Amino acid sequence: MATTPFEETTSLIEQRDVLREDYQPNEILERDDEITQYAHALKPIIDGFSPNNVFLYGKTGVGKTAVTRYMIDMLYEEIDDGDAITVVSINCKLTPTSYQTAIKLANELAEEEVVCSGHPTSDVMDALHTQIEATESTVLFVLDEIDHLGDDDDLLYDLPRAKANGYIEDADVGLIGISNDYTYRQNLSPKVKDTLMEKEIKFSPYDAGELQTILHTRAEKALISKDYLDNGVIQLCSALAAQDKGSARQAIDLFREACDHAEENGQTTVSEENVRAAETRVERGRIEEAIPDLTNHGRLALMAVATAERREDTPLRTKELYDYYTRCAKANAIDPLTDRSLHDHADDLAMLGFVKRHEKNKGRKGGKFFEYELDIPIQSVYEALDEMERL
DNA sequence: GATCCACAGGAAATAGTGGCTT
DNA sequence: AAGCCACTATTTCCTGTGGATC
Numbered sequence A: 001m002a003t004t005p006f007e008e009t010t011s012l013i014e015q016r017d018v019l020r021e022d023y024q025p026n027e028i029l030e031r032d033d034e035i036t037q038y039a040h041a042l043k044p045i046i047d048g049f050s051p052n053n054v055f056l057y058g059k060t061g062v063g064k065t066a067v068t069r070y071m072i073d074m075l076y077e078e079i080d081d082g083d084a085i086t087v088v089s090i091n092c093k094l095t096p097t098s099y100q101t102a103i104k105l106a107n108e109l110a111e112e113e114v115v116c117s118g119h120p121t122s123d124v125m126d127a128l129h130t131q132i133e134a135t136e137s138t139v140l141f142v143l144d145e146i147d148h149l150g151d152d153d154d155l156l157y158d159l160p161r162a163k164a165n166g167y168i169e170d171a172d173v174g175l176i177g178i179s180n181d182y183t184y185r186q187n188l189s190p191k192v193k194d195t196l197m198e199k200e201i202k203f204s205p206y207d208a209g210e211l212q213t214i215l216h217t218r219a220e221k222a223l224i225s226k227d228y229l230d231n232g233v234i235q236l237c238s239a240l241a242a243q244d245k246g247s248a249r250q251a252i253d254l255f256r257e258a259c260d261h262a263e264e265n266g267q268t269t270v271s272e273e274n275v276r277a278a279e280t281r282v283e284r285g286r287i288e289e290a291i292p293d294l295t296n297h298g299r300l301a302l303m304a305v306a307t308a309e310r311r312e313d314t315p316l317r318t319k320e321l322y323d324y325y326t327r328c329a330k331a332n333a334i335d336p337l338t339d340r341s342l343h344d345h346a347d348d349l350a351m352l353g354f355v356k357r358h359e360k361n362k363g364r365k366g367g368k369f370f371e372y373e374l375d376i377p378i379q380s381v382y383e384a385l386d387e388m389e390r391l
Numbered sequence B: 001g002a003t004c005c006a007c008a009g010g011a012a013a014t015a016g017t018g019g020c021t022t
Numbered sequence C: 001a002a003g004c005c006a007c008t009a010t011t012t013c014c015t016g017t018g019g020a021t022c
Helices: A032-046 A066-077 A100-109 A121-134 A155-162 A188-198 A206-221 A231-245 A246-263 A274-291 A296-310 A318-331 A339-351 A378-390
Strands: A054-057 A083-091 A138-144 A173-177 A199-202 A354-362 A367-373
Touching: A032 A054, A032 A066, A054 A066, A054 A318, A054 A354, A066 A083, A066 A173, A066 A339, A083 A100, A100 A138, A100 A155, A100 A199, A100 A246, A121 A188, A155 A173, A155 A188, A206 A231, A206 A246, A231 A246, A246 A274, A296 A318, A296 A339, A296 A367, A318 A339, A339 A354, A339 A367, A339 A378
Parallel strands: A054 A173, A054 A199, A083 A138, A138 A173
Antiparallel strands: A354 A367
């Protein structure tokens, strides 16, 4: 009797969800200071007062969201009356304006659709105030990736003052803003800064040692047995992640991919080579995730840089990039945009880490300009773009 | 230390989306 | 069906910038 393909595979990971991005650990490691500060800011809720507004900032994967979820769990445990607080968490990436965020918050609070876009702003705000009032509790709004609101801070101005302005009476409002952009606070108007930033908590990147502690705990929970792990795998994952972003997510992603790689090759243990292989895979995954989010012209711009790279014509300045871009567009039967727009798309690509941008200045004999070059493996670009074609 | 290159990037205008109200 | 409303992507126009050169 023939064996099925499934029987051929060995399994190293027992609890896969422990290594997933949305996994919520039941204890938070290496963030004691932050938790203490956080608890201080939220303490008033337990005593029946309105909470401080909290603003968290730090790069991705340093525990901002995990700590926030943990704090809210703890808050519910601490409070006798479960109805005394209402927590609404949203991600501002999906609602990048005050207007849309207000709609989303109102609907989440009501747990049904009470408003939708198309109404004047004042109606939307009224609806939100009504919903807050209806809870008769302390409402905590968790606004993740708050920097996506940009300088549109009307909502952030309104909410902390809703009570003082008489829009609500029986309820309290607390804001928790989460941002991975340090510069975000500078864009805010001073009036908003004062109220939103009552308590600022900074999350610094994890160092290699801290990452090791975290990864150890996770690995123990996830794997069938630690015996399947070569010495140094956890150290290597931690070191690589610490060197790069200091992000726990990155360390865990690396680790998971390394385990998968070992499994696929029928190995009984995970080795450092698996980690090296995982490195390129994680990178490619990041690219494949981001490319579909680009606009058509963003992809064309990326294609243009890749084409130049292939012809060893990099680094190249914006003007030359525009020529490549125009040709790519025409080859795809798309009307090219103006060079000013290409600037913006190239800017995006640089921000996403797809291209590198160097500022040059040749003074009176050349002026100031940028030079671009590809910052990711050229193969990944073509593969990801091909992948898109097929869909 | 003034000049000046060649561009970056801000601001306003414009076109076009989807959704609502009357 | 016509008219708002909020919002996005783009174009057009223009001011600002940093350092090599004078």
